[in-house]
Amino acid sequence: xxxxxxxxxxDLRLLPRVRMALFFTIVFPVIVAxxxxxxxxxxxxxxxxxxxVALVDEDxxxxxxxxVKRLHDSGQFDLxxxxxxxxxxxxxxxxxxxxxxxxxxxxxKSARMFYGDPREIEVGADPSRKAEAGMIEGLLMKAAxxxxxxxLSDPKASSxxxxxxxxxxxxxxxxxxxxxxxxxxxKAFVASPATQQSGETAGPQWQPLKVTAAxxxxxxxxxxxxxxxxxxxxxxxxxLGCMMSFGVSLVSERTRGTLVRLAMSPLSRAQILGGxxxxxxxxxxxVQALLYVLGFFVFGVRPASWPLLVMASLSATVxxxxxxxxxATLGTTxxxxxxxxxxxxxxxxxxxxxxxxxxxxxxxxxxxxNVSPVKWAILAIEGALWRGFTLAEMALPxxxxxxxxLACFALGTRRLQVA
Numbered sequence: 001x002x003x004x005x006x007x008x009x010x011d012l013r014l015l016p017r018v019r020m021a022l023f024f025t026i027v028f029p030v031i032v033a034x035x036x037x038x039x040x041x042x043x044x045x046x047x048x049x050x051x052x053v054a055l056v057d058e059d060x061x062x063x064x065x066x067x068v069k070r071l072h073d074s075g076q077f078d079l080x081x082x083x084x085x086x087x088x089x090x091x092x093x094x095x096x097x098x099x100x101x102x103x104x105x106x107x108x109k110s111a112r113m114f115y116g117d118p119r120e121i122e123v124g125a126d127p128s129r130k131a132e133a134g135m136i137e138g139l140l141m142k143a144a145x146x147x148x149x150x151x152l153s154d155p156k157a158s159s160x161x162x163x164x165x166x167x168x169x170x171x172x173x174x175x176x177x178x179x180x181x182x183x184x185x186x187k188a189f190v191a192s193p194a195t196q197q198s199g200e201t202a203g204p205q206w207q208p209l210k211v212t213a214a215x216x217x218x219x220x221x222x223x224x225x226x227x228x229x230x231x232x233x234x235x236x237x238x239x240l241g242c243m244m245s246f247g248v249s250l251v252s253e254r255t256r257g258t259l260v261r262l263a264m265s266p267l268s269r270a271q272i273l274g275g276x277x278x279x280x281x282x283x284x285x286x287v288q289a290l291l292y293v294l295g296f297f298v299f300g301v302r303p304a305s306w307p308l309l310v311m312a313s314l315s316a317t318v319x320x321x322x323x324x325x326x327x328a329t330l331g332t333t334x335x336x337x338x339x340x341x342x343x344x345x346x347x348x349x350x351x352x353x354x355x356x357x358x359x360x361x362x363x364x365x366x367x368x369x370n371v372s373p374v375k376w377a378i379l380a381i382e383g384a385l386w387r388g389f390t391l392a393e394m395a396l397p398x399x400x401x402x403x404x405x406l407a408c409f410a411l412g413t414r415r416l417q418v419a
Contacts, residue, residue, distance in 0.1 A: 036416025054087035063107025199410030247327030312380035322405030
């Protein structure tokens with residue numbers, strides 16, 4: 001066992017001397033995880049983005065549609081018309097920040113600013129996102145105030161509104177006479193030449209819009225941020241980098257006679273290959289740990305389960321360590337082995353989600369990805385990071401990875417000629 005450890009330490013000391021191997025083992029995976037994370041993260045700091053909300057128009061009148069258009073034209077809302085159930089589901093799943101419900105009578109109440117109940121909008125939001133809910137309510141009140149300001153700044157519109165209010169008041173025997181006097185004075189005021197020139201308006205304090213809150217507890221089956229999608233890809237490329245580096249180094253040792261000299265020593269064939277496998281395994285574990293530490297402390301990657309993440313990482317390590325041994329048998333020279341290995345692994349990485357997340361792929365490519373160990377490695381890591389897999393759900397991808405690793409290791413050691 002001491003001989004295996006000594007051989008593994010020898011390979012680990014040699015790894016930093018090969019700059020390209022070091023780059024593809026450590027630097028390139030970090031670039032993939034970070035750059036794609038920023039690419040999927042949407043607008044950067046200082047760039048304003050519309051708040052994604054679902055819209056439920058239960059009034060469906062010209063008045064409600066005009067208010068919706070005003071919200072849309074403001075550029076502060078990304079509105080998606082939906083039914084009530086669909087809107088609530090979209091907020092629960094985190095697809096929309098909130099939903100807005102324009103209650104029945106919204107359009108009719110828009111013409112009754114100074115009496116009666118105010119028009120009402122219900123806002124449904126995740127209770128844990130109070131800041132966004134408060135921002136939405138503020139923007140709604142701003143839109144309602146601007147709506148009233150436009151109406152009151154137009155003398156004809158103001159006069160028509162007051163005439164309608166006076167007409168409704170005459171048919172209401174319970175209406176207070178003070179309101180009738182106020183509306184009469186308001187009509188005379190908005191019709192005066194001085195008001196039309198200056199655009200001034202007057203009147204008592206009123207509530208431009210009534211906003212009611214509806215709590216929606218969000219389901220959290222998805223990633224909390226884009227880096228939880230891209231860091232599994234970064235881990236995958238780290239595993240590929242280690243696999244290629246140690247596989248090709250084994251070919252190099254064979255072509256340069258290093259393996260022959262080791263075979264002539266008291267070391268057994270199992271010890272020689274075991275040392276190479278141990279060095280590869282240690283490198284894979286170390287670079288994965290580095291990525292997870294970087295993701296946790298810098299990019300907010302928070303695993304749903306640390307034990308399951310360790311299980312997924314070890315399973316992926318076994319798989320790619322076994323593939324490393326197989327890579328060493330794919331050519332008689334370093335160039336041949338490396339070229340053949342990349343020609344095989346690049347398509348497997350593509351269909352397995354190593355380049356583009358699988359949720360962006362068409363159905364046929366998703367089905368094709370089942371043959372790729374890359375797909376099962378990313379699925380296992382995502383299951384522990386943000387998919388919320390149970391131990392039973394983790395069993396399938398992890399078992400596939402371990403079986404692939406053991407099978408490839410057995411085939412590679414059988415085919416590899418040490419002496």
